[in-house]
Amino acid sequence: MVLPFIGILVSLAFLIFFAYRGHSVIFIAPVAAMIAVLFSGAPLLASYTQIFMPALGGFIVNFFPVFLVGAIFGRLMSVSGYAEDLARWISKALGAQRAILATSIASALLTYGGVSAWVVVFAMYPIAQALFKEAGIPKRLMPAAIALGFFSFAMAALPGSPQIHNAIPTRYFETTTFAAPLLGTLGAIVTYALGMAWLTWRQKKLISAGESYGPDLDPGSPATASISPEENDAPLTGGGVGVLNRVQTRERVVTKGLIALVPILVVVTVNFLFVYVLSETMNFDYLAEERFGATTLSSVIGVWSVTVALATAVIAIFLMRPRQAQEYVDGISEGAKTAVLPAFTTASEVGYGGVIASLAIFAVIREGIFEVSDNALVVAALSTAVIAAITGSSSGGLSIALQSFGADLARMADEQGISPELMHRVTAMASVSFDSLPHNGAVITLLLVCGLTHRQSYKDIGMVTVIAPFIGFLVVMGIALVISGN
Structure with a gap:
C-alpha cells in the first residue's frame, strides 16, 4: 500500500505544480490521475475511459446548465454596462475615501446576483483602480478588496446565492440554495467583518508608513519592471469601462445604478419564488418516470431554481434595453463559449477525484478521514476543505468530496439526526476557505489583471x-x- 499512496502524493504534486504554472487543468488532471493509476497497478486505459470520463460527464450533465446561463448572464451584465453602472453607483454613494468598502460591496453584490467570478474581476478592476488612485490607497490592497467580495461569503454563505458552490450540495443533500439561511447569513457577516477589519488596519498601517497608490510597489519585480505606470493602470476590459472620471451628475449615477440592480433582483426573486412557491403549487410527479431519470423534485430543485432565475434575468436584460438586442445576441454566443472552460475545468478535477476514489488505496484514505470523527458535519467539512486546498478549487474540491463521500455523509447525517440544511451550509462554506491558496487559478488571474505579484498582495488576499x-x-x-x- 506504500507505493500506491506515494503515487497519489506524486499525482497531487504534479497537479498543483502545473496548475500553479498556469497550465490547463483539463489536460493536467487526467495526466495526474494516470500517474496515480500507474503507481497503483490499475489498468490505465480503462481507468481513463471508464472512470475518469464518466465522472467528468456526470458533473457536466448535472451542473452545466448553471454554468451556461450564469456565463451568459454575466456576459450580458457586462455588455449592457449594468455591471459597471452598479459598481459606479455604489462607489459614488460611499465615496472614493471608502474605496475598499465600495469595491468589496460591489464585488459581493455582483457575485450574489449570479455574475461569474471571472466577469467580476474584469468588471471591478477599472472601477477599483480609479477609486484607489483617487483616495491614495496602496494598490497592493486592491486585489484583496475585490476578492473579499467574490471569493468568500457571497459564493457559499449567503442563502440563495446562485453560484455553483451553493448549488452543488443541493444534489447530494436534497436541499435548496436557501438552506440554513440564518446560519449562512451569520457566517457571511463574520467573514465580511473580519475581512474589512484586516483591510482597514492594513490601509492605515501602509499609509502611515508613507505608501500611497502606485504601480511600483516593488521595483524590479516581474509584475512592474517592464510595465510603465500608464500601462499598469490601463483598463483591461475595453469598451471604456474605467471611466469614473467621466463627468456625470449624481442623479444620473444613482438612476443608472438602480436600473442596473434590477437584473440581480430578478435572479434573487425568481430563485426564491421557484423554491418556495412554484415547487409547492406545480405538479412534478412526472419526474418519477424512467425517461426523466426516475428522480424527485428535491434532487433537482437546486439546479432548476438557479437556472430558471438566471434565464429570467437574461430575458429581463433584453426587455430593459431592446435596442441593444443585436449586441445581446452576440453576447449570448460569447457567454456560451466562456461557459465551457470553467465547466470542463471543474469537471476534469471531478474526473481526477473519481479515478483516485476508484483505487484500492483510497479505501484506506477514506477510513482515515471517517476515523477523525464519527460526526457527519465534521467529516464533511474536513474532507471538503482538504480536497479544495489540494486542488486549489472550491467547486472542484466540493464536487470531489461529495462525489466520493456524499451518499455516506447523507446517510450518517440522517442516522445522527443532523439536518440536511446544516450539512449543505457547512459543506459549502468549508469549500471556500483553503481553496484560495497561492495556486488557486482565480487568485493568479486576479493578480495578473491587477498587475501585481503574489509577494506584493497575496498576504492580504490570504x-x-x-x-x-x-x-x-x-x-x-x-x-x-x-x-x-x-
Missing part, C-alpha cells in the same frame, strides 16, 4: 479569503454542532 472565511466557517460549524446536539 487573510480575507482564507483566514476570515475559515473563522466564519468555524462559527457556523460550532453553532451547527450545538443545534444538531453533537
Whole structure:
C-alpha cells in the first residue's frame, strides 16, 4: 500500500505544480490521475475511459446548465454596462475615501446576483483602480478588496446565492440554495467583518508608513519592471469601462445604478419564488418516470431554481434595453463559449477525484478521514476543505468530496439526526476557505489583471479569503454542532 499512496502524493504534486504554472487543468488532471493509476497497478486505459470520463460527464450533465446561463448572464451584465453602472453607483454613494468598502460591496453584490467570478474581476478592476488612485490607497490592497467580495461569503454563505458552490450540495443533500439561511447569513457577516477589519488596519498601517497608490510597489519585480505606470493602470476590459472620471451628475449615477440592480433582483426573486412557491403549487410527479431519470423534485430543485432565475434575468436584460438586442445576441454566443472552460475545468478535477476514489488505496484514505470523527458535519467539512486546498478549487474540491463521500455523509447525517440544511451550509462554506491558496487559478488571474505579484498582495488576499472565511466557517460549524446536539 506504500507505493500506491506515494503515487497519489506524486499525482497531487504534479497537479498543483502545473496548475500553479498556469497550465490547463483539463489536460493536467487526467495526466495526474494516470500517474496515480500507474503507481497503483490499475489498468490505465480503462481507468481513463471508464472512470475518469464518466465522472467528468456526470458533473457536466448535472451542473452545466448553471454554468451556461450564469456565463451568459454575466456576459450580458457586462455588455449592457449594468455591471459597471452598479459598481459606479455604489462607489459614488460611499465615496472614493471608502474605496475598499465600495469595491468589496460591489464585488459581493455582483457575485450574489449570479455574475461569474471571472466577469467580476474584469468588471471591478477599472472601477477599483480609479477609486484607489483617487483616495491614495496602496494598490497592493486592491486585489484583496475585490476578492473579499467574490471569493468568500457571497459564493457559499449567503442563502440563495446562485453560484455553483451553493448549488452543488443541493444534489447530494436534497436541499435548496436557501438552506440554513440564518446560519449562512451569520457566517457571511463574520467573514465580511473580519475581512474589512484586516483591510482597514492594513490601509492605515501602509499609509502611515508613507505608501500611497502606485504601480511600483516593488521595483524590479516581474509584475512592474517592464510595465510603465500608464500601462499598469490601463483598463483591461475595453469598451471604456474605467471611466469614473467621466463627468456625470449624481442623479444620473444613482438612476443608472438602480436600473442596473434590477437584473440581480430578478435572479434573487425568481430563485426564491421557484423554491418556495412554484415547487409547492406545480405538479412534478412526472419526474418519477424512467425517461426523466426516475428522480424527485428535491434532487433537482437546486439546479432548476438557479437556472430558471438566471434565464429570467437574461430575458429581463433584453426587455430593459431592446435596442441593444443585436449586441445581446452576440453576447449570448460569447457567454456560451466562456461557459465551457470553467465547466470542463471543474469537471476534469471531478474526473481526477473519481479515478483516485476508484483505487484500492483510497479505501484506506477514506477510513482515515471517517476515523477523525464519527460526526457527519465534521467529516464533511474536513474532507471538503482538504480536497479544495489540494486542488486549489472550491467547486472542484466540493464536487470531489461529495462525489466520493456524499451518499455516506447523507446517510450518517440522517442516522445522527443532523439536518440536511446544516450539512449543505457547512459543506459549502468549508469549500471556500483553503481553496484560495497561492495556486488557486482565480487568485493568479486576479493578480495578473491587477498587475501585481503574489509577494506584493497575496498576504492580504490570504487573510480575507482564507483566514476570515475559515473563522466564519468555524462559527457556523460550532453553532451547527450545538443545534444538531453533537
